[in-house]
Amino acid sequence: MYDVLIIGGGPSGIAAGVYAARKQLRAVLVAEEIGGQSSVSEGIENWIGTTKISGADLAKAFKTHLDAVKNDIVTLATGERIVSLAKTDGGTFLAKTKTGKEFSAKAVLLASGAGRRKLDVPGAQKFENKGVTYCASCDGPLFGGMDVAVIGGGNAGFETALQLLAYAKSVTLIHRHQEFKADPVTIEKASAHPNMRIIRHAETVAVMGEQFVTGLKYVDKNSNETKELAVSGLFVEAGVIPNTEFVEGLVELDAVKRVKTDPRNQRTSVEGVWAAGDCTDELYHQNNIAAGDGVKALEDIYLWIKKQ
Numbered sequence: 001m002y003d004v005l006i007i008g009g010g011p012s013g014i015a016a017g018v019y020a021a022r023k024q025l026r027a028v029l030v031a032e033e034i035g036g037q038s039s040v041s042e043g044i045e046n047w048i049g050t051t052k053i054s055g056a057d058l059a060k061a062f063k064t065h066l067d068a069v070k071n072d073i074v075t076l077a078t079g080e081r082i083v084s085l086a087k088t089d090g091g092t093f094l095a096k097t098k099t100g101k102e103f104s105a106k107a108v109l110l111a112s113g114a115g116r117r118k119l120d121v122p123g124a125q126k127f128e129n130k131g132v133t134y135c136a137s138c139d140g141p142l143f144g145g146m147d148v149a150v151i152g153g154g155n156a157g158f159e160t161a162l163q164l165l166a167y168a169k170s171v172t173l174i175h176r177h178q179e180f181k182a183d184p185v186t187i188e189k190a191s192a193h194p195n196m197r198i199i200r201h202a203e204t205v206a207v208m209g210e211q212f213v214t215g216l217k218y219v220d221k222n223s224n225e226t227k228e229l230a231v232s233g234l235f236v237e238a239g240v241i242p243n244t245e246f247v248e249g250l251v252e253l254d255a256v257k258r259v260k261t262d263p264r265n266q267r268t269s270v271e272g273v274w275a276a277g278d279c280t281d282e283l284y285h286q287n288n289i290a291a292g293d294g295v296k297a298l299e300d301i302y303l304w305i306k307k308q
């Protein structure tokens with residue numbers, strides 16, 4: 001029986017793991033991988049204390065930091081996916097993984113973050129990995145010298161466009177709204193590139209292709225006309241969905257399945273369960289915020305455990 005089970009190895013889970021070690025709470029951190037969503041980023045420029053770090057290096061730094069402090073207080077179980085979490089009659093929690101492992105703990109911190117929202121139009125699934133991709137840093141170089149499109153006008157969309165501009169012949173970013181959600185500095189950087197094109201207020205409605213993607217169809221929402229764009233690659237950055245399926249029915253979720261939390265202490269609707277970072281209903285999703293949430297939760301878990 002652990003004091004605390006931390007589910008997730010992104011910034012929120014790792015921050016909580018480091019604090020658990022420092023506070024001598026017997027913890028187990030279960031995660032599919034260490035690093036979290038921005039591990040695929042070419043360069044993160046707002047992780048406080050560093051001017052620029054690649055996502056891969058940030059993930060390594062997380063692991064190094066946790067390894068340096070964990071001693072025999074924090075156990076690391078990576079490569080494991082939690083598939084169910086239940087409260088037992090005794091008031092403790094039991095989690096099961098896909099491989100059949102079980103973890104029991106007095107308290108649980110949900111730090112399971114979020115995953116990519118898939119493009120839900122005809123052809124998108126058929127051409128996944130045949131031109132439709134969700135990872136620019138993984139697949140971008142395959143599209144050197146080609147015309148490609150990015151779907152999504154948030155930071156991830158513009159960051160993806162910037163990465164692709166390094167080798168693609170042209171990058172067309174398609175955004176369904178008139179206004180962008182991305183930071184102005186990122187928008188300006190991408191817009192200034194001669195090979196960058198932006199189509200606003202447009203809804204992608206189909207992916208076309210034969211063996212591989214040859215283009216896409218979109219509706220220009222200003223004129224209601226359906227138009228075609230010839231591209232060989234389609235990079236989807238259409239937002240994220242929270243990794244909360246294993247707590248459905250246990251804790252209260254909002255309409256888009258994010259865990260409802262008290263922002264003062266990260267408590268959820270269930271005594272003994274906390275949540276931090278992108279799996280929660282907080283408004284802003286960033287590495288620094290996720291790490292701060294993890295710290296806040298662990299401070300509260302520590303006091304709660306000491307009172308038990």
Ligand SMILES: Cc1cc2nc3c(=O)[nH]c(=O)nc-3n(C[C@H](O)[C@H](O)[C@H](O)COP(=O)(O)OP(=O)(O)OC[C@H]3O[C@@H](n4cnc5c(N)ncnc54)[C@H](O)[C@@H]3O)c2cc1C
Nearest residue numbers: 008009010012032033036037038082113114277278286287
């Ligand atoms: C491409 C990209 C670039 C970004 N760039 C920036 C940036 O420059 N700056 C910035 O501040 N933010 C950036 N973000 C956002 C930032 O990455 C997130 O806000 C942050 O990672 C959230 O951290 P988290 O700990 O809540 O969850 P995540 O990072 O999502 O980590 C979730 C963790 O939980 C694990 N997990 C999930 N489900 C389970 C399960 N069932 N069982 C076990 N483990 C599970 C995962 O393996 C992972 O370890 C970027 C995001 C993306 C996608």
